Amino acid sequence: MVxxxxxxxxxxxxxxxxxxxxxxxxxxxxxxxxxxVGDRYEAxxxxxxxxxxVHRSLRGFRGDARFETWMYRIVANAAMNxxxxxxxxxxxxAEPELLARPEPQADPGDSPSHDEVQDALSILPxxxxxxxxxxDVYGFTCEEIGGQMGVSxxxxxxxxxxxxxRLKDHLYGVAAEExxxxxxxxxxxxxxxxxx
Amino acid sequence: xxxxxxxLEVHLATCPECSGELARYREVLMAVGSLRDVPVEPPPGxxxxxxxxxxxxxxxxxxxxxxxxxxxxxxxxxxxxGGALVGAAAIGIIWWRASHRxxxxxxxxx
Numbered sequence: 120m121v122x123x124x125x126x127x128x129x130x131x132x133x134x135x136x137x138x139x140x141x142x143x144x145x146x147x148x149x150x151x152x153x154x155x156v157g158d159r160y161e162a163x164x165x166x167x168x169x170x171x172x173v174h175r176s177l178r179g180f181r182g183d184a185r186f187e188t189w190m191y192r193i194v195a196n197a198a199m200n201x202x203x204x205x206x207x208x209x210x211x212x213a214e215p216e217l218l219a220r221p222e223p224q225a226d227p228g229d230s231p232s233h234d235e236v237q238d239a240l241s242i243l244p245x246x247x248x249x250x251x252x253x254x255d256v257y258g259f260t261c262e263e264i265g266g267q268m269g270v271s272x273x274x275x276x277x278x279x280x281x282x283x284x285r286l287k288d289h290l291y292g293v294a295a296e297e298x299x300x301x302x303x304x305x306x307x308x309x310x311x312x313x314x315x
Numbered sequence: 316x317x318x319x320x321x322x323l324e325v326h327l328a329t330c331p332e333c334s335g336e337l338a339r340y341r342e343v344l345m346a347v348g349s350l351r352d353v354p355v356e357p358p359p360g361x362x363x364x365x366x367x368x369x370x371x372x373x374x375x376x377x378x379x380x381x382x383x384x385x386x387x388x389x390x391x392x393x394x395x396x397g398g399a400l401v402g403a404a405a406i407g408i409i410w411w412r413a414s415h416r417x418x419x420x421x422x423x424x425x
Contacts (some may be wrong), residue, residue, distance in 0.1 A: 167365050258345055
């Protein structure tokens with residue numbers, strides 16, 4: 120957690136204040152960066168770039184949002200720029216591990232473990248993974264995500280829908296008998312408003 | 316949308332296969348959401364490298380200006396541009412004064 124006092128000290132450019140901010144927050148920043156870019160080395164570049172932006176923008180932080188939320192937006196933005204610069208947003212036309220029916224990772228009725236979910240996330244195409252991480256892990260809105268990725272809200276929702284379906288299929292396997300496809304197609308979106 | 320949801324809910328109430336599918340989606344969403352509390356361990360020395368990166372870049376801008384000022388070629392170019400500007404301004408002033416002098420002389424002779 121970053122308290123108000125530390126932020127003020129950083130804004131006054133007190134010696135050691137920004138170091139303390141980095142020390143306290145780098146785990147969260149690195150974690151988000153790894154989850155977005157899917158590579159530990161690239162995540163370090165993203166984290167460094169994000170902190171440079173935080174350092175330059177701290178004077179403009181007015182405290183309307185929580186500091187962590189503000190910082191996550193900067194990290195997400197840095198990650199998106201990083202991914203764009205590597206032209207990795209195009210969805211691959213064929214992904215053998217996804218086209219093949221995956222072996223279920225979790226037993227029906229069991230909650231998947233963190234490692235299983237992490238593995239499932241890692242097989243998603245970059246664009247889908249970014250959307251599901253920002254929306255379902257960090258609580259960004261589809262509008263915010265669209266703004267950061269430079270795509271429409273509709274495109275974000277579509278990627279989210281596909282990502283959730285792929286995650287579910289990877290974790291639980293695809294039912295051998297595909298019935299009621301129309302209904303199942305709507306469940307990935309329906310579940311968000313009816314978490315139960 | 317509410318109408319569609321209503322239809323869907325009626326179907327879910329009577330179809331164990333689709334309600335099971337919905338339960339799996341809920342599990343997935345909960346499991347994905349819980350990742351927020353699970354940090355990925357950063358590599359050792361990351362805070363130090365971050366600070367080096369930040370300080371390195373923040374120092375770059377003043378250093379770059381000083382570096383340019385120290386470059387003899389840049390100084391010569393700046394002096395040439397400055398000289399050309401001063402010359403152009405001097406010519407402009409002379410031309411302006413001469414044209415005003417001609418106008419004043421014409422008025423006196425008229």
